[in-house]
Amino acid sequence: MHTHPTLIRAALGARTLTLNASRRAGRVLAGMLLALATLTAARPAGAQAKNTGAIAIVVHPEVQVSNLSFAELRRIFLGEQQYWSDRSKVTLLVRAPTAYERSMVLDRIYKMDEDRFRQYWIGKMFRAEVAAGPKIVYSSDMALNLISSIRGSITFVPVSAVTPDVKVLRIDGKLPGEAGYPLQ
Amino acid sequence: MRKPAWLAEVTVQSVMIVLSILLALWVDQYKQRRAEQELAAASLSNFAKEIQQNEARLDDILPYHKGVRKMLTGLEASRGINTPLEFENTVGLEGLRPPFLLATAWQTAVATGALTHIDYETVSALSLTYTLQDRFREESRSGIQSVLQASNFQPGHADAALRSAGIYLNDVVTSEEELRATYAQAVALLRKKLDTMHPTSGAVDSAQRRDSTPPPQRPSP
Numbered sequence: 414m415h416t417h418p419t420l421i422r423a424a425l426g427a428r429t430l431t432l433n434a435s436r437r438a439g440r441v442l443a444g445m446l447l448a449l450a451t452l453t454a455a456r457p458a459g460a461q462a463k464n465t466g467a468i469a470i471v472v473h474p475e476v477q478v479s480n481l482s483f484a485e486l487r488r489i490f491l492g493e494q495q496y497w498s499d500r501s502k503v504t505l506l507v508r509a510p511t512a513y514e515r516s517m518v519l520d521r522i523y524k525m526d527e528d529r530f531r532q533y534w535i536g537k538m539f540r541a542e543v544a545a546g547p548k549i550v551y552s553s554d555m556a557l558n559l560i561s562s563i564r565g566s567i568t569f570v571p572v573s574a575v576t577p578d579v580k581v582l583r584i585d586g587k588l589p590g591e592a593g594y595p596l597q
Numbered sequence: 598m599r600k601p602a603w604l605a606e607v608t609v610q611s612v613m614i615v616l617s618i619l620l621a622l623w624v625d626q627y628k629q630r631r632a633e634q635e636l637a638a639a640s641l642s643n644f645a646k647e648i649q650q651n652e653a654r655l656d657d658i659l660p661y662h663k664g665v666r667k668m669l670t671g672l673e674a675s676r677g678i679n680t681p682l683e684f685e686n687t688v689g690l691e692g693l694r695p696p697f698l699l700a701t702a703w704q705t706a707v708a709t710g711a712l713t714h715i716d717y718e719t720v721s722a723l724s725l726t727y728t729l730q731d732r733f734r735e736e737s738r739s740g741i742q743s744v745l746q747a748s749n750f751q752p753g754h755a756d757a758a759l760r761s762a763g764i765y766l767n768d769v770v771t772s773e774e775e776l777r778a779t780y781a782q783a784v785a786l787l788r789k790k791l792d793t794m795h796p797t798s799g800a801v802d803s804a805q806r807r808d809s810t811p812p813p814q815r816p817s818p
Contacts, residue, residue, distance in 0.1 A: 504660055509689060541646075544653035548661045549691035558671070559664040566660075 467572045467589040467597035468514050471557070471579040473564050476501070480583040483595050489567060490522050492534070492543045497565055506556055506568035507547040514553075518569050521596055569596070633714040638794050640702070640711035644723060645787040647702040651730070652780040654696040655773050662773065665692040666766040673759045681750040684758050693744060693762060695737035695769060703727045719790055726783045733772045740765040 470486065472478065477499050481489070488494040495503050508515040510527060519530055534546035550556040553574035560566050561578045572589045575581055587594040669688065678684050703723065706712050712720050744765050749758040 502656070504657070506661075509691070541650055544650070544657040545696060548658075549689065551686055551689035551691075555668065555687060555689075555692075558668045559661070562664040562667050563660045566664075 466513070466517075467594065468517055468569045469572045469575050469589045470567065470569050470582045470584060470596070471560055471575060472567045472582055473560055474578065474580045475564055476567070476580060478582065479580070480586055483585050486582075486584055487522055490518070492537055492547075495543065501565040504563050504566040505547040506550045506559055506563075506566055508553075508556065508569070509549050509551050514569055514571055517596065634794070636709065636711050637714040638791070640706045640709075640715065641719070641787055641791055641794070643702040643705065645784060645791060647699050648726065648780050648783050648787070651696075651698045652777060652784065654698060655777045655780070658696040659770065659773050659777070661692070662766055662770050666763065666770060669759055669763045669766065673756065673763060678756070678759055681758065684750070688759075688762060690741075690745075693741055693765065693769075695734065695741075696773075698730055698734065700727055700730060716790075719786060722783055722786050726779050729776055729779050733776050736772060737769060740768060 470481070476497055478497060485494070489503055490505065492505070497503060507518070519525055519527065523530055523533070525533060534543070537543045538546060548559075550559060550568065553570040556568045556570050557574065557576050557579055560568055567582075581588065584595055585593070589597060665688070672678050672687065678687055706715075706723075715723075744758065744761045746761075749761050751757075
């Protein structure tokens with residue numbers, strides 16, 4: 414019969430039993446870690462790439478661009494380039510604060526923290542350089558949903574969330590997961 | 598009988614004084630009229646820029662609101678949202694927010710009395726434009742409150758919030774399209790007026806180019 418360790422400790426107050434329980438727990442933990450390591454090693458390469466934390470830059474499928482240099486990507490995200498080459502308007506969708514992909518984009522693309530990011534867009538609106546700041550999305554699903562319905566839209570999502578109905582852009586000729594891709 | 602010389606001199610001097618006073622009055626009146634015209638022109642130019650900025654903001658937000666509306670319809674159909682937390686994490690409130698539209702040109706024109714120097718037809722069109730803008734703001738405010746009311750967020754009844762948000766966004770999109778059409782008419786009227794006042798100023802065109810039209814064709818990135 415299995416007895417809960419807390420009840421045993423309360424009933425007997427036996428120090429030796431507690432030590433035994435700790436050792437047993439340690440062994441179980443070590444076993445779990447070993448099993449996890451084995452599982453990770455057994456994963457196919459594609460599945461591993463999905464969990465590297467890479468961010469994919471996705472656009473509406475009709476956007477006539479498939480590759481951007483990192484500098485061009487920066488210009489678009491900074492609101493300095495507001496139109497695509499086919500003259501359609503760029504609609505920038507950005508995840509709400511606290512999402513890890515937002516933190517990565519702020520760090521790698523904007524090179525700003527949250528406060529500076531906010532001030533940057535307020536300044537641009539104040540100077541009438543942009544009509545409005547980026548549009549906020551609350552989840553990868555929302556981002557992808559809007560990307561597929563807003564012509565000219567661009568956003569970033571974790572690679573694992575990408576669906577076939579959006580277009581993933583190459584950055585400096587690299588796709589997420591490839592060596593030298595700047596957002597991983 | 599000859600008139601005395603001093604009488605002729607006095608007459609000439611009197612006439613000169615009267616003419617000088619009349620000339621001074623005319624110059625003063627001319628300057629004042631010129632200042633009023635400049636105030637009216639500056640005011641019209643401000644109106645044009647502001648309305649174009651507002652128009653650009655509507656152009657910017659309209660596709661987003663339409664996208665969110667479409668997403669809400671899909672979510673409602675699939676019953677994908679069941680709790681208030683799911684609603685918050687999936688739809689959020691930012692997607693429901695109306696654009697920030699400016700009315701500073703109107704307020705400044707009222708405060709400086711510039712409207713009294715603008716013709717009736719233009720003032721009437723501007724008044725209508727800003728009245729519609731105010732109505733849009735009020736409707737958006739009350740609409741968002743109706744979405745956020747507590748009864749929509751009872752556990753297990755998040756579909757009510759979805760439905761309410763869908764109705765609200767439908768109204769918002771319709772109003773935004775109406776307001777956009779009104780802005781376009783107001784801008785056309787202002788452009789005509791400004792062209793009459795300063796045929797070569799191009800104030801409206803430069804503002805338009807800055808905010809809402811694409812730049813000249815560039816090579817694809």
